[in-house]
Amino acid sequence: MPQGTPVKHKKKTKSVLKNIRQTERRTAVNRMNRTRVRTAIRRMRAALSAADAAGAEKLAPATFSELDKAIRKRTLAENTANRYKSRLSLAINALKTQAKAKS
Numbered sequence: 001m002p003q004g005t006p007v008k009h010k011k012k013t014k015s016v017l018k019n020i021r022q023t024e025r026r027t028a029v030n031r032m033n034r035t036r037v038r039t040a041i042r043r044m045r046a047a048l049s050a051a052d053a054a055g056a057e058k059l060a061p062a063t064f065s066e067l068d069k070a071i072r073k074r075t076l077a078e079n080t081a082n083r084y085k086s087r088l089s090l091a092i093n094a095l096k097t098q099a100k101a102k103s
Helices: 014-049 052-074 078-102
Strands: none
Touching: 014 052, 014 078, 052 078
């Protein structure tokens, strides 16, 4: 919004105050879930970039589980979570094939 533009404020009725409380609660829960998912993905990507196939494979079930929980809690859309899982799986498989080729 341009500076100086008036902002409409809702009257602080009981229902509006309750809605504000609900939104704050939901926001906190969603942020917590999103943080958990992002941390799991970050750990997985760190293992992948370090070319640690065994470590990445160990982290895969936990990471995929976090993504599935995010789908159930509606923190992430199903297609988004599935896309993340697919790309991480492809990266793990590519790392495995590289390790086999070097051996």
